[in-house]
Amino acid sequence: MPVVVVTDSSSCLTPELVGRFGVRVVPLHVLHDGHDYREGIDPIPDDLTGVTTSGASPGELADAYAAALADSDGDGVVAIHLSRHLSGTWDAGRQAAAGLGEKVRIVDSASTGMGLGYPVLEAARTARAGGDLDAVYRRAVDVAGQGRTLIVVDRLDHLRRGGRIGTAAALLGTALAMKPVLHLVDGKLVLREKTRTSTKALAKLVDAVAEQVGDAPAAVAVHHVHARERADTVAAQLEERIPSLTEVVVTEIGSVLGVHLGPGTIGVVTCTGGASTGD
Incomplete structure (x- = not known):
């Protein structure tokens, strides 16, 4: 099976794009009035007064990476996340990947929104075309830089x-x-x-x-x-x-x-x- 691409919900990818390209999306979190809402999964209140946010945890990312690796039949996983300077998600991903071996690669997009979304889609397109782990990783890094x-x-x-x-x-x-x-x-x-x-x-x-x-x-x-x-x-x-x-x-x-x-x-x-x- 092709290399699997993983990202986080700050990529602003629509469900249609996620489904079409086979991307796995790990939710970031909105914290409000004692509730933890997962972006893209749970209904989030319109009133965001007093809201805080948090990135994906190492445990959440490890679970997502492990499932993606299994689904790739060992071909590998490229995880592309929002800038490390805007969230702790990239660092959490690095921690999560450390326990899964060299078949999981982590990319800091140095961006967010479609600045993250475009590298994700291009990496997934490369994987779908048969690119190996190195090719998918390089495409993600190249597009993020553009x-x-x-x-x-x-x-x-x-x-x-x-x-x-x-x-x-x-x-x-x-x-x-x-x-x-x-x-x-x-x-x-x-x-x-x-x-x-x-x-x-x-x-x-x-x-x-x-x-x-x-x-x-x-x-x-x-x-x-x-x-x-x-x-x-x-x-x-x-x-x-x-x-x-x-x-x-x-x-x-x-x-x-x-x-x-x-x-x-x-x-x-x-x-x-x-x-x-x-x-």
Whole structure:
């Protein structure tokens, strides 16, 4: 049987994509009022006030990896997770894999959302085509390195409370009403530039994506937190501005990431090198 690809629920992959590509998804957790909700499995309350989150545990990941390894008939497992700087999930995966031998490989995508999802799909596509463990692992690493993620948050206080503001910590000394354009650099959330309004921030976001992509073919995912209309507008602007785009998909960010980013957030992931959500 082909190599099996495992990821976590921050990859924002739809159930249809997960089923089509045979990907195994380990849920992250939303903790609220004494309850532990598994993202993508349990119904999660709409009101996320006072919510905290947690990554997948070593035990959960070990169980998932062991089952995937058995289903691969020993061909191997490639597990691709969100940035180690945003969650403890990658480190938990490393611990879990240590007890399962060299047939389980762990990849830090240095991203999240479709910045993680695209490497997962490309690794699964390689496995489905008959690629061995080394080939699947290399494809995951290569595509992860080709991804770029930019984010505009509506309010900075969600990032401040969640402790995910990382090397953009200097923002905490400024007005929380500021609309920053953030990006992921080596898996860390970093300030790209400051703006004063959402309109300006989104215009800067579109400019930055156009600058990154240039004339190269690229897949783009526009993510949002309860802001579908705004995301559709950004997607339309990108399609008009960048004729070389091979696909533009719009998808809502899951609850775990949404807790830290807050309503109104728009994120754009670009990935060159032939990545896509299609067959």
